[in-house]
Amino acid sequence: MRWLLLKDLQILRRSPLQAVLLVAYPVLIAVLVGLAVSRGPEKPRVALLNEVPANARVSLSGKKLPSANVQRRICAKVECVHVGSREEAQDKVESGDVLAALILPEDLVNKINSLSTLSPGTPKVEVLVNESDPLKASVVGDKIEALLAQANLALAKRIAVEGGRYLNLVIRGGNLPVLGGGVHVLGLQASAHILEAIEPALPNGPLKVALSQVTEFANQAGENLDIAGPLINRLAQPITVEKVAVGGSSPPLETFAIAVAATLTLAFVAVLLVAGSLALEREENAFPRLTRGLVSSAALLGEKVLLGIVVGLVVTMLMLAGLTIFVPLEWDRFGLWLAAIVVGGASLAAAGAALGAAAREVRAVSLLAFMVTLPVAFLSLVPSGTVGTGLYDVIKVITALFPFKPALEAITSALEAGNGSIGTPLLHLAILAFAYAAIARLALRRFTRV
C-alpha cells in the first residue's frame, strides 16, 4: 500500500496546478476567514442630505440637544457621504456610489419638538434606495429601519417622560408653560382637598351628596392615576427581550467560521483528490493490472482513503496554522483537532472513493465531486427555523447522509471547549465511512470490465 501511496504523491507532485491549488486554496481561505472574523462588518455608505438649520435644537422633556447630535448619531452607524441637494443624493444612489440616501427635511426638528406638546406633528425623513439589486435593497432597508427604530425608541422614551410630566401636573398640580408664559394647574389632589374642606359647610341635601361624589372621584383619580406613570413609561418599549440559551450551546461566531473554513478545505481536498485519484487508475488502464493479484481492490480503496486523510490533514492543518495569525486557537486541544480531521477526512475520502468508483474519467468525476460537495456544504449551513419544517427535515436527511455536516460538528467541538460533544459526530462519521467504503467496493466491480 505504501508504494501506491508514494506513487499517488509523486503524481500529485507532477501536477503543478493541482499542487498549487492544494496549497493556495487553504491559504486563501485562511486569509479570507481570518480577515472576516478579525474585522467587524463594514459600515454601509449612505448619502446624507441634512436640511435642518444648524441652530435648530431638539427639545424634549426639558432637555435641548443641538440638531448636529442627530447627524452625529446617524453617522456613527453608517458611513455618511454628505451631499448638497436631493438630486445629488439621487445620483449617488442610482450610480451605486452609496447604498441609500437619507434626507432630513428642514422642519424635522420642529416636528420632533412638537411631539412633547399638546398638538404633536408627524416628523418624517426620506430614504432613497436603489432596488435594482433586491439583496442589496433588503440589506439597506434593514439597516435604515434599524436606525430609525433606534431613533424612534429614543424619542418615544423622551415623549413618555413628557407624558408622565403632564400626568403628574394633572394629579399634583403646578405650572403649565404656554406661549412663553405659564398657566397654574390646580391638580386633582389639591381639588379634592378643597372640596373636602367645603363639604361640611354645605347643608344636607342633594347638593352635598353630589359634592361628595365629586370629592370621592378626585381622590380616587389622584390615587389611581399615580400608577399610570410607569405604564406610560412602558409605552416607549412595551416588550423587552430576555434571552435564555436552551437546547445546547452554540459556538462563538468566530469559532464556527473557522470550523466551516476547515471543513470546507478538508471536504474539497479529500473528496476531490480521492475521487480523481481512483478515476485516474481507470483512465490510465492501471486498475485491472493492479488488481490482477498485485493488490486487492479493498487494499487499493484503503490506500486512496489514506491518501485523502494524509493530504487533507496536512492542508487543513496548514490552513488552521495560517488562521492563528488572525485569531488565537486553542492548540492544547490539538489531539481533538487531529481526531476530528482524521475521522472526518476518512469519511469524506470514503465518499470521494464512492464517487470515483462511479465514474470512469478524472474530469467527469471532478465535476461530479464538485456537484455533490458544494450543495451539501451549503445545505449543511442552513440553520433550523429559516426554512419550512418539511423542507428542513429533507435538508436534515440529505446532510446526514454526507459526511460534511458531522465533520463540521466534530471540528467545531474540537476547536473549542463547550461546543457540544465530539463523540456523536465522530460516531456518525465512522458509520458513514464504512457505508461509503462498502458502496465504493461495489462500484469498483465496474472497473473489472475490459
Next chain:
Amino acid sequence: MQARELVKRFGDREALKGVSFAAAAGELVAVIGPNGAGKTTLLSILAGIQGADGGEVETGDGAVGWVPQQAALYRRLTVEENLMLFARLEKHEDPLASVEEMLELTGLGERRGEIVARLSGGNQQRINIAIGLLSRPSVLLLDEPSVGLDPRQRARLWEFVSGLAVRGTTVIFSTHDIQEAERYGNRMLVLADGEALFDGSASELREAVRTEAPEAADRDFETAFVAYLHHRGH
C-alpha cells in the same frame, strides 16, 4: 496454457462460444479475427482479469503476464518510476536490479528519467510490455501490441517478443493484421463472432482457405482470409 470450451456472455450477447485451444512453452500463438470477434475477451479471461461464464483455463505453474491493448501505466511518472512501482508491487527482492534488467531489455535505459507521457506510442508500449514481464511470466498475453506503432517500432517490438519466445516464454498475442500474424505466429487461432473457426499453422490456414474459398486462394493472404471468413458465414 490450455483453454477448454470457454463461454462468455455480456447480457444477451455471447462474446465467446465454447473456445478451446492450447499453447506450448516457447510457442507464439496469434489470435486473429475481425473487430468484435472476442479476441480481447479471450485474452482477458486467460489473464484472469475477468471470469468466464463457462469452460476452464489451465495455466500451469508459472505466472501469466498480461499486456493490455492500451498501455496500462502511469503517464505522469517516469519510465523508471513506473518500472520500480510494479517491481515493488511484484515483491521483487531487488527491485532496482529488475528495473535495470527491463530498461536494458527495452533499450530505454537512456530515457529512464523521462515522463512517460512525453514518450512515443511505441516506447510507451515497450514499457507496457516490460511491466508485463516483471512477473517473470511463463506465459505472456499481448493484446494487439503493435497498434499505433510505425514499421520500425513494430519490427523492434517483434524482435523483442520473438526473443522472449526463444527463451521459452509462451506468447499469445491478438492482432487484426493477418500478415503480422503469419510472419510472427507459430500458430493461428481464428476467431469470428466468438467462435473459434481455425487453429493451426499459417500454411494450414492457407490450405483451409484453398479448400473453403478456392476462388480467392491465389490472391494475397488477407483477401483470401476475408473470403474464407465470408464462406464460413462471418
